[in-house]
Structures are given as structure tokens and as C-alpha cells.
Amino acid sequence: MKTEILQQVTIVDMNEEMLTRIDFSHAVDVPGSLAIGWSVVTYPLGLREFEVVYDRREERTVSSKVVDIEVDTTGEKNEIRAYLEPITLIIGQHDIGAAE
Secondary structure, eight states, X not given: OEEEEEEEEEEEOTTOOEEEEEEEEEEESOSSOOOTTOEEEEOOEEXXXXXXXXXXXXXXXXXXXXXXXXXXXXSSSOEEEXXXXXXXXXXXXXXXXXXX
16 A cells, blocks of 8 residues: 655745645655654755755754545555645745755
8 A cells, every 4th residue: 555645835925825735745655654643754845946845955854743644545556645734835935045
């Protein structure tokens, strides 16, 4: 069974008007199991133009809680999607610069 860790990211402008909302994939085929309330440690997210990317500039990590687990049994392969707490990124405040 395939397990994917996702996080809903809302991108807004400086006036807090929503520009887009995406599901950012942190990992696919995660070994083991996950449960609501568990924490997942990742790098913080930032923006490179309008693309959501990991912000590895300071080598720090963030911990996010699993808030929902979705089991899809409609396909050939059963899939599990674990959703982390949603976040909001602001254009101009969460920009991390040019490609590394």
C-alpha cells in the first residue's frame, strides 16, 4: 500500500488575497504507519517565484501534526494520504531566492 505525506499550502499576496492552493508532497512510499496527531519533521517550506520548495538556507526543521488520513480504495493499488497541518505562504515574505 502506497503512503504519501501531503501538506495543503495556500499562497497569498501581501493583501492576504489567495492566489492559489496546492497539496505539496513531502514524501511518497513512507515506511510504517501514520496516525492523526502524530508529528512529521520536515524542512520549512518557502517560495521560489510561485513554486513551493523546501527552505534549506538555515538547516532548520519544523514539526507538523498529521490532521487527516485519507484511504483511497477505488484504484488497483490502495493509497493512503496523510495530510499535515495547512500553512500559508506570502509572496514577498516567504521567497527564498534563486535556484540552489
